[in-house]
Amino acid sequence: xxxxxxxxxxxxxxxxxxxxxxxxxxxxxxxxxxxxxxxxxxxxxxxxxxxxxxxxxxxxxxxxxxxxxxxxxxxxxxxxxxxxxxxxxxxxxxxxxxxxxxxxxxxxxxxxxxxxxxxxxxxxxxxxxxxxxxxxxxxxxxxxxxxxxxxxxxxxxxxxxxxxxxxxxxxxxxxxxxxxxxxxxxxxxxxxxxxxxxxxxxxxxx
Numbered sequence: 001x002x003x004x005x006x007x008x009x010x011x012x013x014x015x016x017x018x019x020x021x022x023x024x025x026x027x028x029x030x031x032x033x034x035x036x037x038x039x040x041x042x043x044x045x046x047x048x049x050x051x052x053x054x055x056x057x058x059x060x061x062x063x064x065x066x067x068x069x070x071x072x073x074x075x076x077x078x079x080x081x082x083x084x085x086x087x088x089x090x091x092x093x094x095x096x097x098x099x100x101x102x103x104x105x106x107x108x109x110x111x112x113x114x115x116x117x118x119x120x121x122x123x124x125x126x127x128x129x130x131x132x133x134x135x136x137x138x139x140x141x142x143x144x145x146x147x148x149x150x151x152x153x154x155x156x157x158x159x160x161x162x163x164x165x166x167x168x169x170x171x172x173x174x175x176x177x178x179x180x181x182x183x184x185x186x187x188x189x190x191x192x193x194x195x196x197x198x199x200x201x202x203x204x205x206x
Contacts, residue, residue, distance in 0.1 A: 026191020075198030
């Protein structure tokens with residue numbers, strides 16, 4: 001029995017994808033679990049991205065997902081940047097297209113975690129709470145990222161001067177700088193966590 005965990009994200013700056021890849025590595029490190037990366041579609045034109053200061057947005061070879069693909073997964077990790085105090089509109093547009101899955105309860109009882117990027121320490125990590133409502137609407141199971149404090153003790157060390165974008169809400173980093181080792185390690189462990197929990201749920205339902 002193969003357990004499928006989809007890591008679905010929107011990346012504008014690149015750091016979202018770096019974290020997503022670490023989540024994938026963590027998920028794939030669990031026996032019997034297959035982690036897979038997906039991007040949500042871009043909704044902005046090249047001209048619009050240029051106006052946002054993203055004229056050289058890198059092309060990624062990660063496949064683009066459609067809403068119906070979500071039904072094939074057993075668990076998820078969703079990722080997006082926080083822009084002007086809210087979930088990136090590209091990711092929200094994708095979620096808004098999952099109405100048919102909601103009516104058929106295709107995502108119900110499936111575990112899900114969240115990763116985010118912000119511009120700075122006060123950049124809106126609390127916005128994750130509005131993302132959780134999207135999961136609850138689908139009757140998904142939000143995996144409490146307090147688990148990060150259990151696995152990633154580096155989050156609470158006070159003897160190192162290092163910006164840490166991760167937190168209790170989910171995996172995370174800041175845009176405008178390179179994702180650091182603490183954030184990457186945290187994302188990996190959260191990948192392990194979502195994989196283990198998703199596997200437990202699938203085995204229990206078998």
